[in-house]
């Protein structure tokens with residue numbers, strides 16, 4: 103059978119709090135989201151009949167392991183704050199009580215989180231697949247998308 107390029111998508115979810123420093127609205131306060139992340143990769147299904155992964159672009163469980171290790175397990179039930187003096191001090195003062203205070207080098211909007219996720223996944227995903235899209239829902243009604251074709 104002809105081997106065509108196929109896209110695979112795996113969905114993830116994590117709970118995280120954040121605050122948008124300096125924002126001119128309610129989101130400057132610490133508040134939480136039930137994030138949903140969709141990771142889409144593209145590749146050609148394995149055609150090697152001796153390979154246990156025959157017919158797979160990549161094993162869904164490999165995507166799951168990589169995304170969980172590098173993104174979900176780090177952010178789940180964390181408080182995500184931009185890297186500045188006040189937030190670093192807040193982290194130092196509270197880290198014994200709340201173990202998960204994640205300082206990130208950007209304002210933690212869904213756009214910036216996706217940019218970081220794309221950078222990580224492009225390094226960590228196996229070479230046989232190409233990261234083509236990420237979609238991050240911050241609320242039921244609001245999401246951001248990263249597309250490889252927009253960022254060549």
Ligand SMILES: Nc1nc2c(c(=O)[nH]1)N=C([C@H](O)[C@H](O)COP(=O)(O)OP(=O)(O)OP(=O)(O)O)CN2
Pocket residue numbers: 122129210211212213240241243244
């Ligand atoms: N472009 C962006 N705008 C906003 C972001 C963001 O990441 N990128 N983030 C926020 C807040 O963190 C939060 O997500 C609020 O979003 P919003 O859709 O306004 O959520 P609400 O709860 O206010 O929506 P309802 O109308 O109450 O359902 C803000 N903007």
Ligand SMILES: [Zn+2]
Pocket residue numbers: 120129133134135240
């Ligand atoms: Zn928010």
